[in-house]
Amino acid sequence: MTSTTFAELGVPVALTDVLESDGKTHAFPIQVGTLPDTLAGRDVLGRGRTGSGKTLAFSLPTAARLGARGGRAKPGRPRALILAPTRELATQIDAVIAPLAEAYGMRTATIFGGVSQRRQEQALRRGVEIVVACPGRLEDLMGQGHVSLDSVEITVLDEADHMADLGFLPGVTRIMNATPQRGQRLLFSATLDNGVDKLVKRFLSDPITHAVDPADSPVEAMTHHVFHTDGVEAKRELVHTLASGTSRRILFTRTKHQAKKLAKQLTAAGIPAVDLHGNLSQNARDRNLAAFAGDEVRVLVATDVAARGVHVDGVELVVHVDPPAEHKAYLHRSGRTARAGSAGDVVTVVLPEQRRETQQLLRKAGIGVRPESVSAVSPQVVRLVGEVAAHVEPTAAGPVPAPAQRSKGQRPASGQAPADGPRAGRRRGGRRRGGSGSASASGAPKAAAPAQHQRSQRPAQRGTTASAGTGGAAAFSARGGSGASHRRRSR
Known part of the structure; x- marks a missing residue:
């Protein structure tokens, strides 16, 4: 955070009023650097690490410039396009830009795979000014004639390096x-690796570059810990202890099976937890995120699908239950804490056979920390956990939401979560993958049985996106999961 206000940077009053109502008055460095140029209509390359404030840096000029020009979008012809690599990030962006667009009477829509495209088609037919999309589903809709990009005035590529990583x-x-x-x-990108530099050269005209922090740099407000354990059982006890505090924490595993299993084990042990991975339907993903961002659960067990694009305020601890495969993944996982100027801790749990590999990974990530041999009752672990939360007995009406039953004839999700591939959501055998794509604006999810206990049930494919609650948590757009647009009521 700097001492520079958004008004001083030239942000219109209509938008500063929206920001102030959300408690935002002063800009972050990436916003201070880019806003004068983006508001003036220049092409900009913004480089900054995760949590640096990039979403608002491009959302403000997009809404301001379209709003100043006036006019409404024609059916199927958006005026601005924001590309994002994952559905979580697309939903998060929409939650930020929608109230800014509303200040000018403009509408937004999200487009991504894993849900029915029917409501996305309907939104486009009604006409939306700003589309936030993942590449695969957007190309599908373009090929089917539902959307044309020939009226786009502003195009934003967010997390371009991650799009490159995903192919x-x-x-x-x-x-x-x-x-x-x-x-x-x-x-906007953290790095220019894997062909991102070619995109810059090909599509940006005389761009102005603004860089905040070196590429892949660790966050100063983040404290790193490397805990060596003696074996699998000692690791299990340590992980359960690290999950037992009162604040929000995210535990990362390498596989979907491990994430689901660990969330189930924690819930059974009286530590309510939800999981996030590629095997969940969009409905279940949104509900679990809403529960984690609200007051229902404080532990999210995730694969790398959550390493980018999922922003929930107040995450004080990130635990690498399994060390990631490469250093970029370590930094992006860790970036779920110590966001927007807040402090946070990151723990990497290391088995004896992982020590050499993990040390090399941390060196590449620029993390210099001395490993400590610990157990679940070691003083440094106890200090890190802090106050232990009350035990929550798992019951049929417990606090962890369960995936809804799928309706008769409905297919389960088929694709990996982040890879919004070019065939996501297409018809197969006369049926459309995904579901109705209906959206829920109810806020907190209803209580149900723990999702991890439902072995035989498959989640429904309704593309619901729930609000993620209040109390400083990020708001997940009520229309984001379906791709539908609507005019938000004035504040």
């Missing part, structure tokens, strides 16, 4: 080629 750059290139060359283009 989306060919699709991103095709999408960018479909937007008018005369439009403004903004690209």
Whole structure:
């Protein structure tokens, strides 16, 4: 946070009023650097680590410039396009930009796979000014004639390096080629690896570069710990202890099976937990995120699908239950804490056979920390956990929401969560993968049985996106999961 206000940077009053109502008055460095140029219509390359405030840095000029020009979008022809690599990030972006767009009477929509495209088609037919999309589903809708990009005035690529990591750059290139060359283009990325530099050279016209912190740099407000354990049982006890505090914490595993299993074990042990991984339907993913961001659970067990794009305020501890495969994943996982100027702790739990590999990974990530041999009752562990939360007996009406029963004839989700591939949501055998895509604006999810206890049930494919609650937690847009747009009521 700096001493510079958004008003001093030239942000219109209509938008500063929205920001102030949300407690935002002063800009972060990435916003201070980029806003004067983006508001002036320049192409900008913004480089900053996770949690640096990039979403607001491009949302403000997008809403301000479209709003100043006025006019409404024609059916199927959005005026601004924001590309994101994952559905979680697309939903988060929409939650930020929707109230800004509403200040000018504009509408937004999200487009991604894993849910029915029917409501996305309906939103496009009604006309939306700003579309936040993942490349795969957007290309599907373009090929089917539901959307044209020839009226796009502003194009934003967010987390471009992650799109490259997921293999989306060919699709991103095709999408960018479909937007008018005369439009403004903004690209935000932590690095320029894996072909991102080629996107910059090809699509940005005389861009101004603003960099905040070196690429892949660790966050100063983040304290790192490396805990060596003697074996699998000692690790299990340590992880359960680390999960037992009163604050929000995210535990990362390498596989979906491990995430589901650990969340179930924690819940059974009286520590309510939800999981987040690629085997969950969009409905279940949104409900679990809403529970974690609200007051129902304080532990999220996730695979790397949550390492980018999921922002929930107040995450004080990140635990690498399994060390990640490479150093970038370590930094992005760790970036779920110590966001927006807050402090946080990161723990890596290491088995004897993982010590050498983990030390090399941390060296590449620029993390210099001395490993400690600990058990679940070691003083440094007890200090890190702090106050232990009350035991919550798991019951049928416990605090952990369960995936809804799928309706008769409904197919389960088939794709990996982050890889919003080009065939996500297409018809198969006369049926459309996904569900109705209906959205819930109810806020907190209803109580149900722990999701991890339901072995035989498959989640429904309703593309619901619930509000993530209040109390400083990020708001997950009530229309984001379905891709539907609607005019939000004035504050």
